[in-house]
Amino acid sequence: MLRQPKVGAAQTSPTLPTPAQGVRFTTPIVETPGIVVLASWIWRLTRFLVALPFRFPVMVSGLSVSVAAWWWLGWPGLAGLWAAASLVSLVWWRAWPDSHRRWVTLRVLAWWRHVTVYRRHWQPVLVIAGLAESYQERRYLPRIRRVTCDTWADRVRVSLVAGTAPADFEHKVSELAHGFAAPSCRVTVNGPRDITLEFPRRDTLAEPLDAFPMTHHVNLDALPVGRCEDGSPWVLKLHGTHVLVVGVTGSGKGSVIWSAVRAMLPAVANGTAQVWAIDPKRMELSYGRDLFAHYADDGESAVALLERAVADMQDRAERYAGKLRSHVPTTDDPFVIVVLDEVAFLTAYHPDRDVRRRAENAIATLTSQGRSVGFAVLAALQDPRKEVMNLRNLFPDKVALRLDEASQVDMVLGEGARDRGANAHLIDPTLPGVGYVRLEGSPAPVRVRAAYVSDEDITAMAGGYESGVVSGGEG
Numbered sequence: 001m002l003r004q005p006k007v008g009a010a011q012t013s014p015t016l017p018t019p020a021q022g023v024r025f026t027t028p029i030v031e032t033p034g035i036v037v038l039a040s041w042i043w044r045l046t047r048f049l050v051a052l053p054f055r056f057p058v059m060v061s062g063l064s065v066s067v068a069a070w071w072w073l074g075w076p077g078l079a080g081l082w083a084a085a086s087l088v089s090l091v092w093w094r095a096w097p098d099s100h101r102r103w104v105t106l107r108v109l110a111w112w113r114h115v116t117v118y119r120r121h122w123q124p125v126l127v128i129a130g131l132a133e134s135y136q137e138r139r140y141l142p143r144i145r146r147v148t149c150d151t152w153a154d155r156v157r158v159s160l161v162a163g164t165a166p167a168d169f170e171h172k173v174s175e176l177a178h179g180f181a182a183p184s185c186r187v188t189v190n191g192p193r194d195i196t197l198e199f200p201r202r203d204t205l206a207e208p209l210d211a212f213p214m215t216h217h218v219n220l221d222a223l224p225v226g227r228c229e230d231g232s233p234w235v236l237k238l239h240g241t242h243v244l245v246v247g248v249t250g251s252g253k254g255s256v257i258w259s260a261v262r263a264m265l266p267a268v269a270n271g272t273a274q275v276w277a278i279d280p281k282r283m284e285l286s287y288g289r290d291l292f293a294h295y296a297d298d299g300e301s302a303v304a305l306l307e308r309a310v311a312d313m314q315d316r317a318e319r320y321a322g323k324l325r326s327h328v329p330t331t332d333d334p335f336v337i338v339v340l341d342e343v344a345f346l347t348a349y350h351p352d353r354d355v356r357r358r359a360e361n362a363i364a365t366l367t368s369q370g371r372s373v374g375f376a377v378l379a380a381l382q383d384p385r386k387e388v389m390n391l392r393n394l395f396p397d398k399v400a401l402r403l404d405e406a407s408q409v410d411m412v413l414g415e416g417a418r419d420r421g422a423n424a425h426l427i428d429p430t431l432p433g434v435g436y437v438r439l440e441g442s443p444a445p446v447r448v449r450a451a452y453v454s455d456e457d458i459t460a461m462a463g464g465y466e467s468g469v470v471s472g473g474e475g
């Protein structure tokens with residue numbers, strides 16, 4: 001029989017564990033004398049005033065000079081000083097706009113955003129988002145160390161409360177973005193208890209990008225295919241890797257594939273690269289058929305193409321064995337990129353089991369052995385689930401365009417990508433070509449948009465590469 005507890009034998013409080021002993025010693029409550037409270041306020045004010053010139057040197061010196069001018073020269077002196085400062089700023093802005101933007105405009109903007117947005121809304125947003133911590137009935141908030149601005153985003157450097165982790169912020173990026181009225185939020189870890197929150201001020205990728213001009217220059221390790229959110233070029237490495245582009249229908253997978261093919265054209269034209277294309281939908285790649293060394297559009301011919309690529313790759317590997325450790329594209333041994341539109345057609349949807357099995361074997365062999373001998377696969381896929389495509393981990397580089405479900409983000413970009421702000425499932429359907437990638441050397445996903453290669457561009461490309469080249473231009 002269960003023992004009934006005696007009335008009053010075990011007293012528990014909701015916040016403290018059950019005491020081990022019957023007699024409890026507690027700290028007496030002592031009222032703080034008024035003089036101590038006052039002294040602490042005076043100390044804090046003095047500390048603030050002493051730190052002010054170090055924290056805001058330009059603002060404090062500007063204010064001090066203005067007060068001095070008013071004190072010694074009166075109102076006309078102050079007006080003259082401000083007129084002279086405005087004139088200098090105007091000349092500076094006209095003559096050296098970049099340095100003016102860096103040293104004046106963006107700094108004033110950062111100060112303004114610090115005061116009117118981040119400091120003002122910091123406490124309510126963090127408390128409501130659940131990022132304020134409580135300990136012994138006191139509330140602790142992460143502290144804003146600094147706000148900086150560049151042309152497109154605000155960066156808020158934050159000191160974390162001891163005992164919390166950057167992951168707490170990574171899980172709340174959506175709340176933070178909405179809380180500070182930004183289109184998105186990204187968390188970067190700088191060091192222990194030191195993170196930066198990046199809030200874009202506007203969507204820099206809202207406008208479609210035209211296809212880049214064709215040039216004579218090509219770098220297979222960095223093909224320009226679009227633009228990153230910060231305005232820098234988005235470059236795709238194809239030589240020495242394999243790339244999987246995932247996105248729902250209409251998300252713009254074709255623009256990534258065509259931008260890559262377009263950027264490769266100089267190498268295709270001089271014979272140091274070949275594009276082998278598989279186009280089960282017969283819509284996406286058939287337009288530029290003349291550009292491809294080999295082309296297949298049904299299950300049998302697609303598998304034959306893949307098996308031929310495997311045979312050529314193995315032949316090359318045999319020739320290189322013991323002599324060469326990496327591939328350099330030449331006309332005898334060109335770089336071969338196998339472009340596979342809707343790879344699931346071959347690996348999951350084709351009615352013939354034998355075709356599915358042979359295709360899967362060939363893709364697995366190419367992706368696991370092709371890198372060092374100059375064979376790469378660039379594949380597009382709509383549904384990243386394992387049942388549909390169980391080879392996705394053989395692709396070292398992946399691009400997540402608009403996806404159906406939140407859970408698919410980590411399937412494509414790897415564990416933790418969604419927590420770090422890669423909200424591919426929330427991409428606006430009116431922005432095809434927008435997606436997230438993980439760039440080399442950085443765990444944080446970057447938002448990108450592929451350039452749009454129109455049907456006319458493809459016709460021009462297929463019609464003759466030389467006629468479309470912009471001489472000397474950069475792609």
Ligand SMILES: Nc1ncnc2c1ncn2[C@@H]1O[C@H](COP(=O)(O)OP(=O)(O)OP(=O)(O)O)[C@@H](O)[C@H]1O
Nearest residue numbers: 208248249250251252253254255432433450451452
């Ligand atoms: N980068 C882009 N910029 C602007 N518009 C684009 C871009 N990419 C695609 N579009 C537009 O979106 C439409 C659908 O794109 P696309 O056919 O490439 O998508 P998809 O992902 O390949 O779809 P599916 O899987 O059905 O073939 C295109 O017809 C084009 O109008």
